[in-house]
Amino acid sequence: MKVRPPDPETERRYLLRFTGRQLYHEAERLPGLSSPELFGDERPLELDVGCGTGEYICHLAQSDPEANFVGVDLHLKSLHKAVGRAAEAGLENIKFICADFRQMYPLLRPAALRAAYLHFPDPGIKPRYRKRRLFNERFLEEMHRAVVPGGKLSLVTDDEDYFRQMLELIERDGRWRRTHEEPYLVGFDPPVKSRFQRMWERRGRTIYRFELARP
Ligand SMILES: C[S@@+](CC[C@H](N)C(=O)[O-])C[C@H]1O[C@@H](n2cnc3c(N)ncnc32)[C@H](O)[C@@H]1O
Numbered sequence: 001m002k003v004r005p006p007d008p009e010t011e012r013r014y015l016l017r018f019t020g021r022q023l024y025h026e027a028e029r030l031p032g033l034s035s036p037e038l039f040g041d042e043r044p045l046e047l048d049v050g051c052g053t054g055e056y057i058c059h060l061a062q063s064d065p066e067a068n069f070v071g072v073d074l075h076l077k078s079l080h081k082a083v084g085r086a087a088e089a090g091l092e093n094i095k096f097i098c099a100d101f102r103q104m105y106p107l108l109r110p111a112a113l114r115a116a117y118l119h120f121p122d123p124g125i126k127p128r129y130r131k132r133r134l135f136n137e138r139f140l141e142e143m144h145r146a147v148v149p150g151g152k153l154s155l156v157t158d159d160e161d162y163f164r165q166m167l168e169l170i171e172r173d174g175r176w177r178r179t180h181e182e183p184y185l186v187g188f189d190p191p192v193k194s195r196f197q198r199m200w201e202r203r204g205r206t207i208y209r210f211e212l213a214r215p
Contacts, residue, residue: 001081003077003078003084004080006080011083013087014083014086014094015097015098016095016096016097016098017099018030018097018098020103023100027106032108033047033070033112033113038068038070039068043066043068045068045112046068046070046113046115046116047071047115047116048060048070048072048117049072050073050120050121050122050134051071051072051078052078052195052196053078054078054081054083055192055193055194057094058082058091058094059192061094062089065092068093070097071095072097072099073098074098074100074101079096102134105138108145109146111146111147111149112146115147115154116146116151116152116153117156118135118154118156119155119194119196120194123157123161133162133165135155140169144175148214151214152179152212153211153212154210155210156209158205158208163184166184167183167210171183176212176213176215177212177215178212179211179212179213180211184209184210185208185209185211187207187209188207
């Protein structure tokens with residue numbers, strides 16, 4: 001993927017970078033994942049974990065200027081693309097953070113999120129990489145703390161093994177309410193599809209989805 005890094009001013013406006021060292025040793029000095037700390041206001045906040053090149057979250061930010069949006073990803077080049085997209089659209093209600101989300105749990109604030117999205121997370125093809133998956137018991141636990149009562153958690157994957165892990169953990173957890181009757185949904189049709197959704201759909205993969213509400 002060829003991407004030109006944003007100019008320094010655009011980068012300052014949209015992008016934060018937290019190193020593993022900062023997150024481990026001095027998390028208390030970093031802004032938390034809340035609207036007051038990231039945007040200096042009290043608007044509702046939505047989080048896209050592993051936002052990639054930002055198509056989905058930029059679309060959300062554009063369609064709801066009364067809320068704030070934050071996308072987190074490890075991969076700087078993808079975030080440069082996302083920042084370019086946000087800047088081009090002149091969005092004022094979005095920021096991106098380059099960091100390993102698994103190290104960001106100390107930055108989550110109780111009931112600070114109106115919604116959280118984990119869409120097409122890396123499944124970790126080799127068995128030894130599966131333990132690096134973002135979705136696990138800890139993730140569900142932390143999201144339960146960070147999502148406001150009435151708020152939602154959206155999970156989407158094209159990977160059947162990951163999907164089964166999600167289904168099993170959600171059923172075992174039991175604290176979330178599904179917004180759908182079925183145990184899971186097949187297919188996802190948002191107005192703007194992410195880079196990976198378009199790619200997996202082109203390859204004919206089935207897309208599984210859960211939309212959970214925090215009671
Ligand atoms: C398959 S891509 C999906 C990207 C985007 N959600 C989409 O639908 O196009 C998975 C993304 O998760 C990011 N990612 C993987 N592990 C991560 C972690 N521990 N913390 C933050 N981002 C991570 C990757 O860099 C990649 O951009």
